Amino acid sequence: MxxxxxxxxxxxxxxxxxxxxxxxxxxxxxxxxTPTDGGGDTATLHAAFSEFDTTNVTIMLNGSNVEIESNGRPNHTSPYWSNTTARMGTPAAAEDHPLFVAPTVTSFEDMAPGNIDDFNGSYSLTVSANPTLASNSSATGLGAIGIAVSGGMIYNDEEGPNVPLDNAVGSLDYTAAHTGPQSYHYHLEPKAWSDDDEKLIGIIADGFFLYGRKCNSTGTYPTDLDASGGHASTTQHTDETEYHYHIQNELYLNAYYILFPGNYQGTASSVQ
Ligand SMILES: [Zn+2]
Ligand SMILES: [Zn+2]
The missing domain is CATH 1.20.5 (Single alpha-helices involved in coiled-coils or other helix-helix interfaces)
Structure with missing residues (x-):
């Protein structure tokens, strides 16, 4: 050479x-x-998880998955906490739970049986730390379809097999939740912490977050939502564009907003 x-x-x-x-x-x-955006090969816990109640909800990163576990109890007041008034199917307690408040939009006569603190189980959901859209959407089912930041469960717009939500609206408390057949769950915009705003509502079983009716990216109602109320934009929890759902700004029964009436756009795990 x-x-x-x-x-x-x-x-x-x-x-x-x-x-x-x-x-x-x-x-x-x-x-x-980018420690919080979940991008790249390294799974990190999304910043939105810091909004979940730390007493009721435990969140763990396990490899590329996030495990969310809840005791099924909300971190706010409700007439569905145990109290000294007996109602159909629910005996009176010796004293009012500290978070009990008298029913306002519902009544003891209209309330569903069972109190929040009658539930002694737990719910768990395992989702990808970096969820992706599925090639086809899929229908939600009865029971929990997501976990709210409060610790309560998120349900869709059906009350039971062939029972439309319309039949159960009278039993919903001021934050659009009730008990039965299992634990306390929300069907509509949860006024306890979100009322016509961009607050985080919770996580849906396909791993995408559900926000209030407004989007942080524009400060107003999004106009580019898909059939499930989803779109891709920045949020208060990420500077990167990512897919998330919103409560759709469409009136239900002239007074309410349904939490999640559409299909999963990702691949859903079960809340069990
Ligand atoms: Zn229900
Ligand atoms: Zn948005």
């Missing part, structure tokens, strides 16, 4: 080393400057 060839080979080697060094530098920068 003559001297000229040697120089060419050396220069090539130096270039390769330089490119490799730059490449790994970029990776390091990406992982350290």
């Amino acid at each position: 003559n001297r000229k060839s040697l120089i060419v080979v050396l220069l090539a080697l130096i270039s390769v080393v330089f490119i490799v060094a730059c490449g790994s530098d970029d990776d390091a920068t990406t992982t350290t400057t």
Whole structure:
């Protein structure tokens, strides 16, 4: 090898080393400057999870999944906490629970049987830390379809097999939730913490977050929602565009807003 060839080979080697060094530098920068967006190969816990009540809800990152567990109890007042008034199917308690409030939009006569603190189980949901849209949407079912930031469960717009929600609206409390057949759950915009705003409502079983009727990206009602109330934009929890749902700003029974009447747009796990 003559001297000229040697120089060419050396220069090539130096270039390769330089490119490799730059490449790994970029990776390091990406992982350290975006700790909460869940992007890239490293799973991180999304910033929105910090909104969940830490007494009622436990959130753990396990590999590329997030495990969410709730005791099924909300962190706010309700007439559905145990109290000293007996109603149909529900005996009186010795004393009022500290979070009990008298029914306002419903009544003891109209309330569903069972109190919040009668429930002694738990709910768990495991979703991807980086959920993606499915090629086809899928229908939600009866029972929990998501977990709210309060600790209560999110239900769809059906009350039971062939029982439309219209028949059960009278038993909903001031924050559009009631008990039965299992635990306390929301069907409509939960006024206890969200009323015509951009607040985080909870997480849907496909791993996407559900927000209030307004979007942080514009400060008003989104106009580009799909059939499930979803779209991609920034939120108060991420500077990167990501898919999320909203409560749709469409009146139900001239007074309410249904939480999640559409299909899952991602791949849903079961809340169990
Ligand atoms: Zn219900
Ligand atoms: Zn939005």
